[in-house]
Amino acid sequence: MAEGPINAKIYQSFACKKALNAIFQQWEIQAADGWNTSGDPCSGVALSQSDSTFEDPSNNPSIRCDCSFENATLCHITRLRVFSLEKRGTIPRELLAFRYLNYLKIDQNFFTGPLPTFIGNLSRLGLLSVAHNSLSGSIPKEIGNLKRLYLLSLGVNNFSGTIPPELGNLVELQQLYINSCGLTGEIPSTFANLQNLQIVAASDTAFTGKIPEFIGSNWTRLESLRLEGNSFEGPIPSNIGKLSSLTILVLRNVLLTGSIPSDISDFQSLQKLDLSFNNLTGQIPNFYQDYSAFKEASHAIEMLHDVSLAKTLASVYVVENVVANNFTLHSSDIANFAIKCGGLQMTADGIVFEAENNSLGTATFNVTSTQKWAVSSVGLYEDRENPMYVQNTFAQVKSTNTPGLFLTSRTSPVSLRYYGLGLENGPYTVNLFFAETAYPDRITRSWKSLGRRVFDIYIQGGLQVKGFDISKEAGGAERAITRRFVTNVTDNHLEIHLLWAGKGTCCVPELGYYGPSISAISVVPDFKPTVSGLPPGTSKRKTALLVGIVVAVGAVALVLIYLTIHFMRRKEYNDEEVLLAIGPRPNTFSYAELRAATDDFSPSNKLGEGGYGAVYKGTLSDETVVAVKQLSVASQQGKSQFIAEVATISAVQHRNLVKLRGCCIEGKRHLLVYEYLENKSLDQALFGRSDLRLDWPTRYNICLATARGLAYLHEESRPRIVHRDVKASNILLDAELCPKISDFGLAKLYDDKKTHISTRVAGTM
Numbered sequence: 134m135a136e137g138p139i140n141a142k143i144y145q146s147f148a149c150k151k152a153l154n155a156i157f158q159q160w161e162i163q164a165a166d167g168w169n170t171s172g173d174p175c176s177g178v179a180l181s182q183s184d185s186t187f188e189d190p191s192n193n194p195s196i197r198c199d200c201s202f203e204n205a206t207l208c209h210i211t212r213l214r215v216f217s218l219e220k221r222g223t224i225p226r227e228l229l230a231f232r233y234l235n236y237l238k239i240d241q242n243f244f245t246g247p248l249p250t251f252i253g254n255l256s257r258l259g260l261l262s263v264a265h266n267s268l269s270g271s272i273p274k275e276i277g278n279l280k281r282l283y284l285l286s287l288g289v290n291n292f293s294g295t296i297p298p299e300l301g302n303l304v305e306l307q308q309l310y311i312n313s314c315g316l317t318g319e320i321p322s323t324f325a326n327l328q329n330l331q332i333v334a335a336s337d338t339a340f341t342g343k344i345p346e347f348i349g350s351n352w353t354r355l356e357s358l359r360l361e362g363n364s365f366e367g368p369i370p371s372n373i374g375k376l377s378s379l380t381i382l383v384l385r386n387v388l389l390t391g392s393i394p395s396d397i398s399d400f401q402s403l404q405k406l407d408l409s410f411n412n413l414t415g416q417i418p419n420f421y422q423d424y425s426a427f428k429e430a431s432h433a434i435e436m437l438h439d440v441s442l443a444k445t446l447a448s449v450y451v452v453e454n455v456v457a458n459n460f461t462l463h464s465s466d467i468a469n470f471a472i473k474c475g476g477l478q479m480t481a482d483g484i485v486f487e488a489e490n491n492s493l494g495t496a497t498f499n500v501t502s503t504q505k506w507a508v509s510s511v512g513l514y515e516d517r518e519n520p521m522y523v524q525n526t527f528a529q530v531k532s533t534n535t536p537g538l539f540l541t542s543r544t545s546p547v548s549l550r551y552y553g554l555g556l557e558n559g560p561y562t563v564n565l566f567f568a569e570t571a572y573p574d575r576i577t578r579s580w581k582s583l584g585r586r587v588f589d590i591y592i593q594g595g596l597q598v599k600g601f602d603i604s605k606e607a608g609g610a611e612r613a614i615t616r617r618f619v620t621n622v623t624d625n626h627l628e629i630h631l632l633w634a635g636k637g638t639c640c641v642p643e644l645g646y647y648g649p650s651i652s653a654i655s656v657v658p659d660f661k662p663t664v665s666g667l668p669p670g671t672s673k674r675k676t677a678l679l680v681g682i683v684v685a686v687g688a689v690a691l692v693l694i695y696l697t698i699h700f701m702r703r704k705e706y707n708d709e710e711v712l713l714a715i716g717p718r719p720n721t722f723s724y725a726e727l728r729a730a731t732d733d734f735s736p737s738n739k740l741g742e743g744g745y746g747a748v749y750k751g752t753l754s755d756e757t758v759v760a761v762k763q764l765s766v767a768s769q770q771g772k773s774q775f776i777a778e779v780a781t782i783s784a785v786q787h788r789n790l791v792k793l794r795g796c797c798i799e800g801k802r803h804l805l806v807y808e809y810l811e812n813k814s815l816d817q818a819l820f821g822r823s824d825l826r827l828d829w830p831t832r833y834n835i836c837l838a839t840a841r842g843l844a845y846l847h848e849e850s851r852p853r854i855v856h857r858d859v860k861a862s863n864i865l866l867d868a869e870l871c872p873k874i875s876d877f878g879l880a881k882l883y884d885d886k887k888t889h890i891s892t893r894v895a896g897t898m
Contacts, residue, residue, distance in 0.1 A: 149210055150174050152230030153196070160220045162194055175200060175208035187212060194218070199233065209233035217241035219579055224249055233257055240286070241265040241580045253278040262286035264310060265580045267755060272316070274299040286310040288334065289583050289638055291755070298323040305329060312359070313337040313585070313638045325351045332357045336383070337636055343367040349375045361385035361407070361635030368392070374399035386410035386635035393418055410634045465557040465625050468662030470505045471655040472551060475523035476541035486653055489543065493522045506554055512547025512633070512648065520546070524650060526570035526611070533613035539568040539652045546633065546648040553627035559660045563592055563618045563629060566653035569603040569610045582610070587637030588649040591630035592620045600636055600721070603650065608725035609754060619659065627656060720795030724802050727751060727761050734763060740813070750809060759794055762805040779805070785850040789842030791865060791875040811868045816861035835872045839864055842874045
């Protein structure tokens, strides 16, 4: 009779060993020295219940076994850790063999593919951490079955879609990390059930809607809330002050409106508060009493009054709003200058780039010895023990004939400004030289390549580029790119401002990697100068200007030590901003990136020709295959029609409609990036040379699914759309022969609130 249980134990041990070996074989990793997979994996160091042993870097990968089952006669693997080993592959189904797994940590690798639905069957999981990988697809709703989860970490991945409302079933959840992972949509109402949450990190996503009121009423145990870089709307929740345990509140750059709730003064433990880059109005609540210096510097903070600071506020920061704009200079001595940011003087292409290698810090202002220009850096690298304000590289930067210009880059955690001093008034061209050298290229397939540096570019106070990503614009890391801007100098000074507004990753390849970065600057006149260009003198006016700037930056430095609350007035959107404001916001690609993906739009990659241009097959740097629609320059479709197409296609999402993955708008170049459909169009499958053989049941299913897509366009989408050009060539087939409608043609848009009908060109594919 005892033979049955013994056989079961032997089988269980064999099954675990087989599954573990299969997983390690797929991921091409070796077991740690302290345990083995040739015999019983639950032996040696795997039996230790010490967390320090389990998490020891020398014991990686690591497992932990629990041998208390069936009167201490049966062992099960309960923990698996494969951390930061740069491994690749997918998440294997063999994990299901570990029925008692309560801890799965596979962060900082480069695993691809979806997060599989079978994860929801590992019902004993308490910790699930798959952050810093390249996982894609939607978040499976089955994760909502993991009722014992206390930590869920999905950040820094390539997921898509919305948060499944089923995640509201995770009532034991204490820590949630969904930053920089590609999710969109609103925070589900079911999240009101997550009353045990202590830490929520949801930065750098595309969440929309209002910040829910239930955060203040239900998440009462919350200690840290980070939502920067989202697309929320409306006010700060009126009951936010009820979060008495809150130590960190970051709502930076989330499009908030209204006033700051007065009960924010109820915070007793707050250490960091950041409400910057929103559209807030009114007064700052009088909740920090002891720092009168802020009253002296309050003129530097736009639309704020009664600035003071609470006794218990340990670390709050303020970013400067004005420096040079408070001063004018009425003498001109120069008509050009060039700066080697973060490096020594050098000559490139006949231009002498002056050295800019002084030490910068939390709030620093330096004027060059020639007094041609000045530099200001403001901000604190959070969570970085040894902040670096200069990035050095030994790599050979590509796409330039002057690689030495990119060996150093000046970086700043928040705000980096360069000023031209004593310029002759007139039109100028500003050349900004960039290369991303802090992150490896995506082609390395390393988790460190997942880092994204995103910042805004202002010239003379005007927003020129919103959400500038050096690596994306250049077509990869360690590639040079130059951005040129035409501006006008009217008061003898020029301001170049690079500003981090909360977008991009915060902690790749380590904590504190973010903020603007630039390698060099050159400014040349677009007119014939009348000045000599020699180093200027020390006129009283220029001295007054420099003293004034230093005093202003000093005042701002005092503000910076304590509180970051910066209010920005609305600016007129240029075409690029309008494009970025579309909801759900499409991804944006640089022309260089798409050119590389399509092998310079090679004829061998051409898929076909549409009414407005050709469509090419492309492979992005992360190996995603896409279809790139290149609108011809001669096309009658202008910017407004292009934006209309992006807006229309982005607004309607259905499994039977072709998905828009992103777009590119650079000058006259307009491109759309769609998902790639392997089996091309239905007419090719039916009438062309195709290996597909569509039987009648398959054809019926294609018709039915196409009808569902049309029904969605006609009845459910907002705005409702009449396709007007349904034909077999406009129906594409994916790998599973699922049809997707691809060409909206001239769409009629029905507005439920209006009686008239408006039309616009939504484009063709």
